[in-house]
Every structure is written in C-alpha cells, then in structure tokens.
Amino acid sequence: MLEGSPLNPWIRVTQWLRSAPITDPVDRRNASVVQFLLFCYGFLLPANWAWHAGASGISKGWMTVVVLDMMVASFALAGIWMIRRGRFRQAVMLFLGVLLASLEVVYLRLGAQSQLVDQVTPTLVLMISGLVLGRRALWIAFGCLMVVFCTGFASDIARAVEHGESVMSALDNAPAMVIPAVLMAAILDRTISALRESLDASLAHSRELQREMAERERTQAQLVHAQKMEAAGRLASGVAHDFNNVLGVILGLTTQRHRLDDPASDARQDAMAMAFALEGVEDAARRGTAINRKLLSFSRHEPIHAQTFDVVEAMRDIAPMLRWLMGDRVRLRLSLAEDVLPIHIDRGQFELMLLNVAANSRDAMPDGGEFEVRVSRVASPEPGVGIELSDNGQGMGDAVRQRAFEPFFTTKPQGSGTGLGLSVAYNLVRHANGEIEIESAPGRGTTLRVRLPHAPFEPEGTPAHEPSMAEPEAV
Numbered sequence: 001m002l003e004g005s006p007l008n009p010w011i012r013v014t015q016w017l018r019s020a021p022i023t024d025p026v027d028r029r030n031a032s033v034v035q036f037l038l039f040c041y042g043f044l045l046p047a048n049w050a051w052h053a054g055a056s057g058i059s060k061g062w063m064t065v066v067v068l069d070m071m072v073a074s075f076a077l078a079g080i081w082m083i084r085r086g087r088f089r090q091a092v093m094l095f096l097g098v099l100l101a102s103l104e105v106v107y108l109r110l111g112a113q114s115q116l117v118d119q120v121t122p123t124l125v126l127m128i129s130g131l132v133l134g135r136r137a138l139w140i141a142f143g144c145l146m147v148v149f150c151t152g153f154a155s156d157i158a159r160a161v162e163h164g165e166s167v168m169s170a171l172d173n174a175p176a177m178v179i180p181a182v183l184m185a186a187i188l189d190r191t192i193s194a195l196r197e198s199l200d201a202s203l204a205h206s207r208e209l210q211r212e213m214a215e216r217e218r219t220q221a222q223l224v225h226a227q228k229m230e231a232a233g234r235l236a237s238g239v240a241h242d243f244n245n246v247l248g249v250i251l252g253l254t255t256q257r258h259r260l261d262d263p264a265s266d267a268r269q270d271a272m273a274m275a276f277a278l279e280g281v282e283d284a285a286r287r288g289t290a291i292n293r294k295l296l297s298f299s300r301h302e303p304i305h306a307q308t309f310d311v312v313e314a315m316r317d318i319a320p321m322l323r324w325l326m327g328d329r330v331r332l333r334l335s336l337a338e339d340v341l342p343i344h345i346d347r348g349q350f351e352l353m354l355l356n357v358a359a360n361s362r363d364a365m366p367d368g369g370e371f372e373v374r375v376s377r378v379a380s381p382e383p384g385v386g387i388e389l390s391d392n393g394q395g396m397g398d399a400v401r402q403r404a405f406e407p408f409f410t411t412k413p414q415g416s417g418t419g420l421g422l423s424v425a426y427n428l429v430r431h432a433n434g435e436i437e438i439e440s441a442p443g444r445g446t447t448l449r450v451r452l453p454h455a456p457f458e459p460e461g462t463p464a465h466e467p468s469m470a471e472p473e474a475v
Helices: 008-018 025-055 060-083 088-110 120-133 135-162 174-261 267-299 311-326 347-363 398-402 421-431
Strands: 306-310 330-336 342-346 369-378 384-391 435-440 446-453
Touching (some): 008 025, 025 088, 025 120, 060 088, 135 174, 311 347, 311 369, 342 347, 347 384, 347 421, 421 435
Antiparallel strands (some): 306 342, 435 446
16 A cells, blocks of 8 residues: 555554554454554543533533543553553453443442433443453353442432332333343353354364374375385495495405515505505595485485575486486486576475486386486576476376376386376475476377476575586486
8 A cells, every 4th residue: 555545544553453462362353443442432531521521511410420431541541551561351351340330330329210321331341241251251241230230220219219209110211221231141142152162163173174284294204205215226226336336446446455465566656556545445435425325315204394406406416316217228318507596395305206207217218218307497487497307218198198197196017106206296396386297198208397486596505415426418
C-alpha cells in the first residue's frame, strides 16, 4: 500500500495492536479486539460525561456513577498497559472485576429498575468472560451478575416498602433482566463448547498430519539410504579396480627395497631411490584414502539438508564414481559449462539421482555404449541450470516412459531394482522448484532433462573434498 494512503495509519494501529508479546496463540488473536474495547472504555466514558457536563450539567445523584465510570476507564487503560507487557488474562480478569464491582455499587445505590435500559454492560461481561477466558470464567461471571441483580432487586424492594408500595411491583421487570442473562450464558456456553471441540479436533488432526509427515520423511530417508547402499554395491567392482591399481603402484614401488641388498650399490643413489619410492607410496596411499572416503561419504546415512553448491564442480567430483559404475564397456563423456552454476538442493540426493540414472543407462546398454552428462546455463523463461543425462541404449516406449516416475515401477527382473530411483529423482527436483522430463524411444536411447533454478547468491562453503580424482572431459 502507498505510504500516503489514508488507510495506512489504521494499518499501523492494527499492527501495533497485534504486536503484544503474548505466547498463547488464542489469546494473541483475541488481544487486538480486547485492546480496542479497553481503549473505548478508557476514552469514551470520560468523553461521554464531559459531553453531558457541557450540555446540561451533571446532577448530584449521578456523581456516584461518574466516579465509578472514571474508575472503570482508569482500569481499562491499566489493562492495556498490562497486555502490552504480556499479562493478557490478568488484564481481562482485572477489568471484569472492576466492571462487576461498579455494577454492584450502582445497583445497590440506584436499584435494578433504574438500570433496565442498560443491559449492554451485563451482556458484555458475559461475552468477554466466556469468549476470552473460557467456560469456567463464563459461569463465574454469570454467578457474580446474579448477585448484582439480586442486590438491585433488594434495593428496589427496600424502596417499595419505604414508599408503601407492593413488593411485586418492585420485581415487575426482574424476568426481563434475568431471562436474557440466562439465555446468553447458555448460548455462549454451547458456542464455546462447540468452538473448543472444533479446535481440539483441528489440533488433533494437525498433530496426526505432522506425525504422518514425519513418518513419511523417515521412510523416505530410509529408502534413500537403502538406494545409496544399493548404488554403493554397484560401485564395488569399479572401486575394487581402482584399489587394485593403487595397490599395484604401491607394490611396484616397494620393489626398490631390493637395492638395499646389493652390496655394490651406491648409498646416496639408494637413499634417493628409496625417498622417491616412499613419496610414490604416499601419493598412492592418499589416492586410495580419497577413494575410500568418497565411497563412505556417499553411503553415510545423513539427514536431508539443502545447500548451495556449484553443479559444475559437483559433476567433476562425482565423475570417478560414474566411471566406477559404468565399467569398461560404457564410455563416459562430460560436457560442462565453463562458468560457475550454483544451485540450491540436497547434494547427497543430487549425487544419488545421477548415480541412479547412470545405473539405468548402463543396464540399458548391455553391449556397451556412451553415457553423456551435459550441464549448461539456461536463460529463458527464467535463469536456471540445465542438466541432460543421455545414453544410446535400448530406450523405452511411451507406456513405460509415462510411468517411469511412479514409485516401485520397474521393468527390471525381480531382485534387480526397487523402482524408486526415478521416483526419488522426481520428488527431489520438484521439491527444489525444478522440472524434470524424459525423452526416449525404442532403439534411440534415453535423455533425462532436469532444469533447476539458479541460486540467487554465490555458493556456500561446500564441504572439503578429497584429493581430486576427476577424469578428463571424456572418460
């Protein structure tokens, strides 16, 4: 809304009324109306008597009522002060107590008959006590109000006897005062009960919904972890191959120790050769440690946590794992953008998605083939990051393609897959406000296209990676 709008001051007042530091959500919602009511009592009662004093004056008989109204106005303003300090219920109970005390004095001095035209205050007492403080406070206020009425009826009877009138004449209007109060209390009691029952049912439903959501998240986390372990099993042969290479290097370098057995060898040259061999062993051991750490990090059971990272760097880091997964029969190609492309998504699940898609592509190319990963910047309709995962395998028909993202749907033999890989990928991308689609045809391979929104800020500090094991752009 424009700064100069005539409604702007009212909006500011409303925001101020709602800003009271009250913890209970129901009391916080009621605080705005109660504060407005107390403001009216605090300022309109004095203004009303000031108007009467200026127009026709105030008779001596009404001075008691004036004093009581000024007391009610003062306590109303004190109640606002208490609410602004978080003491909401104490402020309401204090105001109701003062209001009932003033009614008691007025009915004692003037009688119930004189207050017949003013039934707003008793009704207001019942409404505030019931709707704001609850059923128990409602019936306590109702009992106090009956005491006030009885005090007024007793005062009217005393006056009737003093003037020689009949007692019944003093009680002519008693039903007109008592019956509306009883009906009001009964209606409020039923209304409050219905609201409380509805609120309890809503809270119970909300708790059940939260429990189901938490259970679903736990189940999804367990499924994702199970998929990670399955993918780690698929990586085992590739990891073993790399470990064999590392061990072969170490074993080859350890043969240098035989130089020490040659009595004719040069000690200085032997020392340099041994130093070179130990340096090579250290480098090979570091590479083996990096392989092991990456596999353990991938298979670790961690909670879902979205983070901002450079997708290009992430692709280079996961390239060795893709190579392990593909084996010797499938050629891996990386076509990556030159600049930094930050995205905001759970990195562990993102890597799992890539491995799942790569595993599906490998299975679709039993005789070998090519798997290509392309990452590029997308400019329209909004800035984003485009990721394409393509293979030249068997492909799939329309019926299979349309069901590819369904949970537990798989065309693999029983025991060869869970059917959750693409379903988890779909949920991951959609949760990150991205888009995912499959293009495929029998005999023409499959392409999975993912579009993710460009992160609005630079990548956060990503976890430190192991010594680089990334392969060249074509692996």
